[in-house]
Amino acid sequence: MQPLYEGKAKRLYTTDDPHVLRMEYKDEATAFNAEKKAEFENKGKLNKAITLLLYKMLEERGIETHIVSDIDETNILVKKVDILLVEVIVRNIAAGGFSKRMGVEEGTPFKTPIVEFSYKSDELGDPLINDDYARELGLATPEECAELKRQALIINEVQKEFFAKCGLTLVDFKIEFGRPSSDPSKIILADEVSPDTCRLWDVKTGKKLDKDRFRQDLGGVMEGYAEVLHRIEKAVS
Numbered sequence: 001m002q003p004l005y006e007g008k009a010k011r012l013y014t015t016d017d018p019h020v021l022r023m024e025y026k027d028e029a030t031a032f033n034a035e036k037k038a039e040f041e042n043k044g045k046l047n048k049a050i051t052l053l054l055y056k057m058l059e060e061r062g063i064e065t066h067i068v069s070d071i072d073e074t075n076i077l078v079k080k081v082d083i084l085l086v087e088v089i090v091r092n093i094a095a096g097g098f099s100k101r102m103g104v105e106e107g108t109p110f111k112t113p114i115v116e117f118s119y120k121s122d123e124l125g126d127p128l129i130n131d132d133y134a135r136e137l138g139l140a141t142p143e144e145c146a147e148l149k150r151q152a153l154i155i156n157e158v159q160k161e162f163f164a165k166c167g168l169t170l171v172d173f174k175i176e177f178g179r180p181s182s183d184p185s186k187i188i189l190a191d192e193v194s195p196d197t198c199r200l201w202d203v204k205t206g207k208k209l210d211k212d213r214f215r216q217d218l219g220g221v222m223e224g225y226a227e228v229l230h231r232i233e234k235a236v237s
């Protein structure tokens with residue numbers, strides 16, 4: 001079966017329901033705007049399981065997500081959404097792109113979380129934008145930008161508290177939102193939340209358990225992801 005869409009980490013397929021798609025998580029990993037590529041056995045399985053548990057936990061706390069139901073190890077059913085081309089990044093501690101751009105040492109905590117928008121465009125390398133750019137580029141209205149920021153900050157608080165229970169520090173993360181085809185007036189959390197899209201450090205040792213292990217050639221990439229899943233499973237049981 002041909003996918004309707006294939007991204008860097010997931011494929012989307014149609015189903016009998018026009019408002020529902022099947023999302024398949026792949027084992028491929030990319031970094032630095034796909035300049036660096038690799039395949040990791042079990043990555044799809046781990047990221048699917050992590051996203052599913054986190055999204056269930058967020059739903060229980062009133063955040064609507066695209067999840068419909070679980071299918072198997074690497075597949076889930078999701079609501080068909082029109083993805084907003086605005087990537088929302090929330091930062092609690094300086095790292096990655098922020099540290100590089102601003103010359104702030106990795107690990108420096110922020111007093112209040114930073115919310116950042118970037119234009120979802122592989123061609124342009126996801127450039128940083130603000131509400132005015134989003135409005136003029138037709139990506140999101142000012143009201144929608146405010147809604148993205150509102151939801152992102154709630155998601156950050158819920159996840160920060162949850163990851164703390166897992167002995168993990170939520171340094172930063174990227175999320176994507178979409179307008180469901182069944183109700184385009186809404187904006188709901190879509191895509192994924194996994195070690196591919198979050199920075200997670202062990203609270204005690206500071207050990208990185210996320211995609212930075214791949215970006216920085218630290219080794220044990222899947223061991224890190226498996227550790228995150230294991231701790232999440234323990235925290236929800």
Ligand code: UDP
Nearest residue numbers: 089095096097098172173174196197198199
């Ligand atoms: N991120 C992501 N996809 C992107 C860019 C960033 O998932 O295209 C995540 C990244 O894993 C990190 C957070 O968003 O958890 C902040 O990333 P940053 O802007 O520091 O960029 P990076 O260091 O990934 O270049």
